[in-house]
Amino acid sequence: MPSLKSLRLRINSVKSTRKITQAMKMVAAAKLRRAQTQAEAARPYAERMERMLASLGASVVGAPDAPKMLVGTGADKVHLLVVVTAERGLCGGFNTNVGRFARAQVRALEAEGKTLKIITVGRKGAVYLKRDFASRFVGEISFANKKRIGFEDAAEVSAKISDMLDGGEFDVCTLIYNRFKNVISQTPVGQQLIPTPLPEAAADGGALYEFEPTEEEILARLLPQNLGIQIYRALLDNSAGFYGSQMTAMDNATRNAGEMINRLTLNYNRTRQANITRELIEIISGAEAL
């Protein structure tokens, strides 16, 4: 049986752990709200971009000199995976889920005989995937020192991707990230970036637009922007998901700490009472013996 003193120390240490996890949960909740508003604010642009792309792309996709970003290189040999994870841990299975998903993808594609290249965004994914696939790494991007993710960060990632495309370094590009469904559920998804999957034109999208300058020129500018937007959306989903996941994880930790404290307190009181009873017995039997 542990001594009273060691129990007391144990209870105190669990209590301070609970304080920390509770504070972390509050912080995550506040940041989650901010991340969610940011994600919402980005939505109108993405929607309008999609609409414009739908009405534009359909008219160009059949052309022989359609841009590479839209139709791909025509081959299907080299795959580039862009894996987006969080910068920090203590967030439950958030990073592991993406990592596992990415690993399954890599294995599946390699089994089909494709060549793989990996870029990670976020420190945790790099650490996780390096263990198995260090030889496939072509880039690591980290925003660990950024307080808030802006569109220019996403543009940096997309510039890197389009440079690689121009250099003919890959044929198909897929973005892997945690899609934010709600606070408690984030699912890892793989979204194809290049060749760009065209959004369906709306049923009444038959309006005939005039273009200025030509369709090709607009498309050549619209596509990289669209790439940036898709990545931006993934980054925002990632950060909202991270805080959501961290909040849940810290909530669980706080609850577990509470349970542990209750158990330890019960144990402590029992031990204390047992000690008192023993002392009483000693005194009484001592008095009787006189």
Place this chain on the structure above:
Amino acid sequence: MASFQLELVSPEKLLLSRKVEMAVIPAAEGEMGVLAGHAPMIVALRGGVISVREGGQVTEQLFVAGGFAEVAPDRVTILADEATPLASLSKSEAQSRLAEAEAAFSAAANETPEKREAAMTRLLSARAMVEAALAA
């Protein structure tokens, strides 16, 4: 006067969404005034100032660094890469950006034509920003 719905969005937020009478947008091939009932168009934008007119007066002026606009008879949607109200444009920032763009442009001299063109577009947009900042 007839009005139409003007929406100005940047990747980071929805900046403006309301009924206006006229908008002047800096299209790639020249300024373009849009009234209600305009023929459907999709235009690329260069760096410049968007002016919004309501009740016969200019009520809003914003600088955009570039982007796209979708014009339909009853609405105009502007996807701006970056938009700042003219009043809060900073001269020093505009100038530092111009210097940066000039450096990038001269560095791109031996690059592919596409890269040169992109650098050129950036340079022109930075110039427009300086002009707008000086005018404000």
